[in-house]
Structure formats: structure tokens, C-alpha cells
Amino acid sequence: MLKVEHLTKDFGHGRGIFDVNFEINKGEVLGFLGPNGAGKSTTIRHLMGFTKPGQGKVEINGFDCTNKPQEVMKYVGYLPGEVALPDDMTGGQFIKMMKAMRHIKDDRYLNHLIELFDLDYQGSMKKMSLGEKRKLAVVVAFMADPEILILDEPTSGLDPVMQEKFIEFMVEEKRRGKTILLSSHIFPEVEATCDRINIIKEGRIVAEVDAADLKNERQKNFQLGFTNPSNLAQAMSVFDNKKIVQPLVLEVTVAKERISDFFKQLADLKVIAINERRFNLEKYFLDFYRSDKVFEEI
Ligand SMILES: Nc1ncnc2c1ncn2[C@@H]1O[C@H](COP(=O)(O)OP(=O)(O)OP(=O)(O)O)[C@@H](O)[C@H]1O
Ligand SMILES: [Mg+2]
Numbered sequence: 253m254l255k256v257e258h259l260t261k262d263f264g265h266g267r268g269i270f271d272v273n274f275e276i277n278k279g280e281v282l283g284f285l286g287p288n289g290a291g292k293s294t295t296i297r298h299l300m301g302f303t304k305p306g307q308g309k310v311e312i313n314g315f316d317c318t319n320k321p322q323e324v325m326k327y328v329g330y331l332p333g334e335v336a337l338p339d340d341m342t343g344g345q346f347i348k349m350m351k352a353m354r355h356i357k358d359d360r361y362l363n364h365l366i367e368l369f370d371l372d373y374q375g376s377m378k379k380m381s382l383g384e385k386r387k388l389a390v391v392v393a394f395m396a397d398p399e400i401l402i403l404d405e406p407t408s409g410l411d412p413v414m415q416e417k418f419i420e421f422m423v424e425e426k427r428r429g430k431t432i433l434l435s436s437h438i439f440p441e442v443e444a445t446c447d448r449i450n451i452i453k454e455g456r457i458v459a460e461v462d463a464a465d466l467k468n469e470r471q472k473n474f475q476l477g478f479t480n481p482s483n484l485a486q487a488m489s490v491f492d493n494k495k496i497v498q499p500l501v502l503e504v505t506v507a508k509e510r511i512s513d514f515f516k517q518l519a520d521l522k523v524i525a526i527n528e529r530r531f532n533l534e535k536y537f538l539d540f541y542r543s544d545k546v547f548e549e550i
Contacts, residue, residue, distance in 0.1 A: 253278045253400065253431045254299070258308035261294060269294050269455040271308070281422070281432040283446035283463070287541045291455040292435040293333050296404050299433070300330055312400060329398035333405045333435075335389040343373030343380070343388050350392045362395040369417060382409045390418070401425060401432045407441060419444050439534045443467070451540045458540060467531055472511065476502045476518075477525030487521050503529065 254276040262268045269291040276282045284292050297303045298310045301321030309316060315323040337346060347362070356362070366373065369387045377385065386409045394401065401422075407415045415438070422445045426432065436442050442449060449466070451459040464470060478484040478500045488494065493505040506514045518526070 253280075253313060254433065255311040256295065256299070256308070257310070259295065259298060259305055259310060260307040261298070261303065262306050266454070268306075269452075272452070272455075272457055274450050274457065274460070276431055276433060278431055279426075279429045280448065281426050281434060281446045283442040283449035284433060284435040284452065285437070285442065285449060285537060285540075286452035290452045292452060293404055294455075295452070296330075296402055296433070296435060299402060300324075300328070327398055328400045328402055329394045329396065330402045331390060331393045331404060331406050333408070335385055337377045337380075337385055337388065339376075339378040342376050343371070343384075346377065346388065347373055347392060347395070351395070354396050356396050361397040362391065365391045365394060368421060369414065383411055383414065386410055387414065399430060401430055401434075403433065404435045405437065406434070407436070407438055415441070439537070443533050451537065453540055466533060466536065471505050471507050473529040474504050474506065474514070475525075475527045475529055476504060476521075476523045477527075478502070478522065479524055483522040487523070490517055490521065 256272055256274050259272040260268070260270050262270070267289075272291070272295055274282065284295070286292055294303070298305055299312065299317050301317045301324060304318055309318065311317060312324045313327050317324050341349070351362070365371070369391060371387050371391050372384070373388060373391075377388070380388065390406065403422075407418050410418060419441050422432065422434070422441070426445060432445070434442065434445060443463075446463050449459075449461050449463055450457055451461075475497065476487060478487065481500070484496070484500055484502060487502055487504075488496075491502075491504045495503050497503045504514070
């Protein structure tokens, strides 16, 4: 449904994006994570046809995003990272203008979104708070009920209640079979929605992970504590997938379907503590976020 191939845009001084490759299948949600300045928005701008690739290409639904942006727009709802709305209109006038531009005749989905996000569109946009503007942008971006959603940090500027609402909205859209590219720094949002996660750093994809693997949905990790090395050695001989993580602590990885067998095996061992090591998305990704840059004199 969405394809990025060898996408390169070199802004000089090591900035830009370099040989970025990924695909999103129909109905899939891909999380696009990375520190500030990593290249998320630049990649997304190519998908919207706003920027021409230096090298490589981007395609949505078989159409080249650079040469056929008008075709691509028919399928895509895009929420930019920074929304710029005309100051001299009311929210209602803006919605009306965008509806006419996109030839939207049916208001049902628009009304659903207005209600969901509790949008007050009466006032002038000049007087709207940041959050109100973002809510308006969300409603306008998705009022045509597009098949593909491209979201660049969609919940930045929204309060916690609205962030929750937005997660609910994405989960519902996913259930309805939408294809979603989500650039985000908000871990709960990524955890609740994404099937896969790509991490970009300094313009390059540095990791591609399956969310189910990450969340230990297929397997679980247990840490077992022992009082002495011989008890530990006995346990070592019982399990296949294991490693010593502290002097008297063994971590065992168990496939979901083998968990009851695992507990039976434990009965014959001298274990004094057991702890499930739950996966923490935030902890995992923070390593990628940390910068190895050192301060240089200006
Ligand atoms: N038009 C441009 N000209 C020159 N450099 C640019 C341009 N656009 C982006 N850059 C640089 O490219 C890099 C990637 O920027 P980009 O906006 O894609 O990052 P990002 O991952 O979206 O970051 P953030 O999380 O802060 O939104 C940055 O170093 C940025 O300074
Ligand atoms: Mg950005």
C-alpha cells in the first residue's frame, strides 16, 4: 500500500535521510520513531509529494508520490507535525472550505469526528488555543474517511484526555482496516496501535521490530533466583532457552504455549524467587534516542 525505496535526500552537513526503505501493507500500522531531527518529517513530506527525492522513490497505492500527488491525496489523510491554519476564518468556515475542495458530500463521518474530539468550531481560528487548532486539523484531515492515515506526531499539543481519545480513534481506525503511518514520541500511543515499529536515527533506519515480539506476546521471560550455584546449575540443565543475568539469577524464555509445562518443571527445582520480566517499550527505545554526540566548541 505504501512503499519507500532507497529514499535519499541529502541536505548537506550529514543532515537529511539516506537510503530509507520500508513498506506498509494494507491494514497495517507502522510506528515511525526516532529522536528529534532524525528524518521522520522529511520522509513523510516525500510521501505527501511536497519534496522531490534526491534518490529513490516513494509510492502509495501504486502511484508515485512525487509525480502523481493528486492521485495519492485521494487515498491519504495527512496530519502535519505543525499545523498552519488561516487566522482570518472561523473553524466552521475552514471546514466548509476544505469540504468543498475535497468534494465531500456526506457529513456523517465529519460529524462523528466533531463529536469524538469534542470540537468547538464556531470561533475564529485566531483565538483558538494550540490544542483546539490541532483538534480542528485532525477533524479536517480525516473527514473524508481516507484509507491511509499519515500522522506526524498527532497528539503533540493535545491534553491527556484528548491523547486518550486520539488513541481510541486510531485503534478504531485500525479495526476498520485503515493503513497507518504513525510518527510519534509517545510510547503508549505506539504500544496501543502499531504492528511494527521502524526506528530512524540520523537519517537511517537503524531497527525494524515486530510489536508482537517486543511485547512478549509470543513468549515470556522469567527470572529465577537461587540460593547457591548448584541449584542454579540444576536449573541450567532443565531449560533450553536461558541465560545467567546476575550471579544467582537465571532468565528463561518460554514460548506462550509451553508456560504450564514450565511451571511443572519449576516444581522440581529449588527456586526461591520468580519474576516475570515484562517488556518496556520505552526502555527499549530510549537506547536508540540517546545521542553519542559530544559538545564541540562553536
Ligand atoms: N529543508 C531543509 N533544509 C535543510 N535541512 C533540513 C530541511 N528539512 C529538514 N532538514 C534537516 O534534516 C534533518 C531531519 O529533519 P526532520 O524534520 O525530518 O526530523 P524529524 O525526525 O521529523 O524530527 P522531529 O522529531 O524534531 O520532528 C534535520 O537535521 C533537519 O535539520
Ligand atoms: Mg518532525
